[in-house]
Amino acid sequence: MKSQAQDILDGDAAELDLLVSQMKDLMVGYVNESRKPGALVVEYKLPEELKPLIDLDLPYTGIGIPGLMPMLRNILRYSVNTWNPGFMDKLYAGTNPVGIVTDMLISLLNANSHVYHVSPVLTLMEDCVSEKLAKLLGMGERSGGITCPGGAFSNQLAMLTARNYMFPEIKTKGYCTFGKKLTVFTSSSGHYSVEKTGMALGLGLDNIIKVPCDDQGRMRPDELEQLIIQSLGRKETPFFINATAGTTVLGAFDPLKEIGKIAKRYKLWFHVDGSWGGSLIFSDKHKHKIEGSSLADTFVLNPHKLLGTPLQCSFILASDRQIFKQTNSLGAQYLFHDDSKYDLGDSTVGCGRKPDAIKLFIGWKIYGISGYKKRIEHAFKMARYLTNLVKNNNKFKMVLEDPPNLQICFWYIPKGMKILDREEKETKKYQTWKEQMTLVTKEIHRRLRERGRFLFDYSPLELNGKELPIFFRVVINAPSINEHYLDEMVREVERAGEDVLEYLEENKILQDGLRSENHHINGNYNVNGNHSVNGNHSVNGNHSVNGNGYINHNGLKNWNS
Structure with missing residues (x-):
């Protein structure tokens, strides 16, 4: 029995x-x-519409196995389908079949890669693939690294490691007796995780110094050096430079070689956030964009973005692979018994660790460097194709004429709307045009999102000291994207924008002061009737744009009707 x-x-x-x-x-x-x-990327619903369609009740008595499949079908139906080539919204896309199987293996093992003796195979794989990545980047014979749960946490561990290495007394005594103000330098287009880390480490946002960018969105080394000199002149202690290899919005690459030399000159820690662009190391044709990565003390690379491994998969690499354990270990003997270099959890500020490295290890085994190279170069080919489509269409205007990466950024210019020169940025006319172009972009984005065929984002940006109108940002990543999808996407934007100017004017959301046939603008930005637009783009009465840029429609016509 x-x-x-x-x-x-x-x-x-x-x-x-x-x-x-x-x-x-x-x-x-x-x-x-x-x-x-014609497949939809998402069957879009507002939160209030979606809640009744998915069962959010958590019962006392479970629904059992028979209830599982209907629930899973419902989850899939209303979720964003990142496998769809029309998903061009973020710096990641759908994964691949090998990625799915790898994620299933991780769940089957349910392993924790914090100590070697409970995850021996996975630990060796993480150590191996981290070392290989660091060597590809030219970080030296002692280089290697570990994984973290995402690029933001990788950036955080980099700054924490730098602080503990350069000022070990802070690790034990804190800032109370330290007596110095630490300063950090990052691009004005850098990722917000650097500022978040400044908050977490108690440095203060005022001490995260933003370095201006040039007109291509790249950090200016001359400005960086001047800001370091000024910080030293204020008796502060500069200690950390964050450069970016592939910024989030434009995809710009900071000049790593020049910045690395400045870091060495002033004895600052040189960190590179290559979460997006670091994977170009797999492409002979494009890896020159990250030249200078060999100078980095630490480097972040996210294979779950450009290489298509499942989320999340992020590596923090260092020129000295032991630096993370050296600076962050607390020697917790109840867990880390033998001071083994393979007890990877001792190198972080956490404990439990998902073995994310196996996602890249298995993918690399299956596809090889040549497979990743093919994926990257296809993406750049499609980015060039979309760039040419946009540049050769007089209904669109590029933000950068020659995008440095895989983000294609542009405006749709409605028929009859004037395009103002960027040199007019200080004029009242430019400010009004900027606000109105922002409303146009957000309204077209709303229409596209509700239709669900394509999903891409919009973004604000200050470029070379100038605040631009919000623009569309399309990210080319997935290998399934081809010319057909890009042709269709451009047509879809054109269709969504056909009557946008008339719609906004008819519903008192937008004045018509910047149509090409009428350039008069008064100082109060009044629209017809008693509806006036304030600095937050809100309109009195029943028609308003809320703080997030979504248009509230109370009785207004529906574009999809």
Whole structure:
């Protein structure tokens, strides 16, 4: 007679067999549907509309296995399908079949890669792939690294490691007796995680010094050096430079070689946030964009972006692979018994660690450097194609005529609306045009999002000291993107923008002062009737744009009707 424990063991295997069989059909069907002509990226619903459509009730008595598949189908139906080539919204795209299998393996093992003896194979894989990445970047014979749960946490660990290494007394005594003001330097287009880290480490946002960028969105080394000199003149202690290899909005690459030399000259820690652009190391054709990475003390690279590994997969690499444990270990003997270099959790500020490195290890094994190279170069080919489509269409205006990376940024210019020269940025006319172009972009984005065929984002930006109108940002990443999808996307934007100016004017959201046939603007930016637009783009009455830029429609016509 079987014991209750044996029944459970047998039941687990049988239940897994049933669920995996059912999930196979569900997953394959989901991917197939995403590639069909006209397939939606998302069946978009507002939160209030979505809540009744998904069962958010958490019962006392569970729904059991029979209720699982209907629930999963519903989750898939209303989620964003990143496998769809129309998903061009973020710096990641859908993963690949190998990635799915790898994630399933991680869940099957349910392993914790904090100490070697509970995850021996996964630990060796992480150590191996980290070292290989660091060597590709030219970081030296002693280089290597570990994974963190995302690029923001990787950047945080880099700054914490730098502070603890350069000022070890802070690790034990804190800032109370330190007596120095630490300063950090980062690009004005850099990721906000640097500022978040400044908050977390108690440095203060005022001491995260933003370095101006040039007209291509790259940090200016001359400005960096002047800001360091000024900080020293104020008797502060500069200690950390964050350069970016592939900024979030424009995809710009800071001049790493020049910045690295400045860091060495002033004895500052040189960190490179290559979360987005670091993966170009796999492409002979494009890796010159990250020349100077060999000078970095630490370097962040996220394969879950450009290489298509499943989220999350982020590496923090260092010229000295032991630096993380040296600076961050607390020697917790109840967990880390033998002071082993393979107890990777001792190098972080956390404890439990998902073995994310296996996602890149297995992907690298299957696809090889040549496979990743092919993926990257296809993405750049499609980015060039979209760039030419936009540049050769008089309904659009590029933010940068020659994008440095895979983000294609542009405005849609409605028929009859004047394009103002950037040199007019100080004029009242330019400010009004900027606000109105922002409303146009947000309204077109709303229409596209509600239609659901394509999903991409918009962004603000200050470029070379000038605040630009909000513009569209399309990210080319997925290997499934081709010329057909890009042609269709451009047509979809044109369709969404056909009557946008008339719509905004008709509903008292936008004045018509910057149509090409009428350039008169009064100082109060009045629109027809008693509706006036204030600095936050809000309109009195029933029509307003809220703080997030979404237009509230009370009785207004619906574009989709």
